[in-house]
Amino acid sequence: MKLVALALALLALVFAGIAAASESRPTAAELESELVCPVCETTLDTSDAPVARRMKAYIRARIAAGDTKSEIKAHFVDQFGTAVLAVPPRKGFDLVAWVLPLAGLGLGVVAVGALAWRWSRVRGDPPLAGDEGAPLDRVLEQRVDDALERFDR
Amino acid sequence: MTGRLRLGAQAVAVAIVAALLGLLIWKVAQGESEVTTELARGGTPSAPLFTLERLDGKGDLALESLRGKTVVLNFWASWCGPCRDETPLLQQASERWQSRNVVFVGMDIDDLRSDARSFLKRFGVTYANLYDGKSSTVGRYGVTGVPETYFIDAAGKIRWRIAGPVEDAADLDEGIKRAVQARQ
Numbered sequence: 231m232k233l234v235a236l237a238l239a240l241l242a243l244v245f246a247g248i249a250a251a252s253e254s255r256p257t258a259a260e261l262e263s264e265l266v267c268p269v270c271e272t273t274l275d276t277s278d279a280p281v282a283r284r285m286k287a288y289i290r291a292r293i294a295a296g297d298t299k300s301e302i303k304a305h306f307v308d309q310f311g312t313a314v315l316a317v318p319p320r321k322g323f324d325l326v327a328w329v330l331p332l333a334g335l336g337l338g339v340v341a342v343g344a345l346a347w348r349w350s351r352v353r354g355d356p357p358l359a360g361d362e363g364a365p366l367d368r369v370l371e372q373r374v375d376d377a378l379e380r381f382d383r
Numbered sequence: 384m385t386g387r388l389r390l391g392a393q394a395v396a397v398a399i400v401a402a403l404l405g406l407l408i409w410k411v412a413q414g415e416s417e418v419t420t421e422l423a424r425g426g427t428p429s430a431p432l433f434t435l436e437r438l439d440g441k442g443d444l445a446l447e448s449l450r451g452k453t454v455v456l457n458f459w460a461s462w463c464g465p466c467r468d469e470t471p472l473l474q475q476a477s478e479r480w481q482s483r484n485v486v487f488v489g490m491d492i493d494d495l496r497s498d499a500r501s502f503l504k505r506f507g508v509t510y511a512n513l514y515d516g517k518s519s520t521v522g523r524y525g526v527t528g529v530p531e532t533y534f535i536d537a538a539g540k541i542r543w544r545i546a547g548p549v550e551d552a553a554d555l556d557e558g559i560k561r562a563v564q565a566r567q
Binding site: 311313 | 392494
């Protein structure tokens with residue numbers, strides 16, 4: 231148990247290190263995959279539009295100047311709005327983009343759970359022999375009577 | 384109870400479908416700007432209002448503050464080749480019409496501010512230029528691409544539009560005359 235906890239702590243440390251390095255020394259490739267070309271509305275790494283080329287050149291210049299990832303992104307948001315971010319921020323109205331799928335998933339789970347519960351109740355356990363408490367459906371009862379009558383003949 | 388539950392679930396499903404349908408209709412209606420529709424019908428739609436920052440750093444400019452003047456509104460971007468070709472024509476026309484109550488306004492869209500400022504400096508543009516990086520005016524004017532030029536009369540009605548580059552000075556003069564004559 232202690233070994234698992236230690237492994238998890240080490241893993242967390244490694245990821246934290248990677249995230250910190252990515253923030254302070256971002257690469258052009260990662261920023262190009264996280265920013266959207268305002269004209270063609272695809273990420274910069276898949277766009278060759280003139281404005282996308284200018285944005286890529288700007289990213290490289292800012293990285294060379296020592297800007298952090300957040301600073302570079304903030305600069306683009308200031309100019310083009312949050313629509314320039316490939317992943318919407320987790321605040322304000324943009325939070326809807328995060329909450330809605332989760333809410334949908336939650337509703338789906340609840341709906342499936344409710345249906346499963348209902349089906350299991352409808353089917354229930356097979357009636358035991360001698361269980362005479364439950365009344366038969368009229369049509370079914372008629373069919374049983376007819377069958378018995380035919381059997382008696 | 385089961386019947387009520389089923390009815391409730393059906394009502395929720397119908398409501399979700401209706402909401403999605405409404406969203407689709409709204410999105411389609413949004414796609415077509417009123418300006419485009421009106422111009423296509425030969426009408427004179429009101430120019431959508433805006434207040435945006437000036438690229439020369441002199442604060443904001445509101446379209447409404449230009450009421451009473453003829454406005455030539457030119458959408459452009461520094462990375463756009465045809466914009467480079469037509470800018471000298473626009474600058475010359477702005478100087479030619481300046482004394483006749485005609486104001487030129489450039490609207491820089493989908494562009495980096497620094498690139499836009501370099502562009503204006505390079506071409507010696509002296510008329511007002513606004514920055515609309517978020518393209519807030521594009522949908523409302525029904526701009527199909529850059530460059531595109533709108534001619535707005537003194538009452539704020541769009542009288543003419545050139546979709547694409549201005550080929551020569553006569554093109555510009557024609558649009559301006561249409562807008563100027565409208566107020567007479």
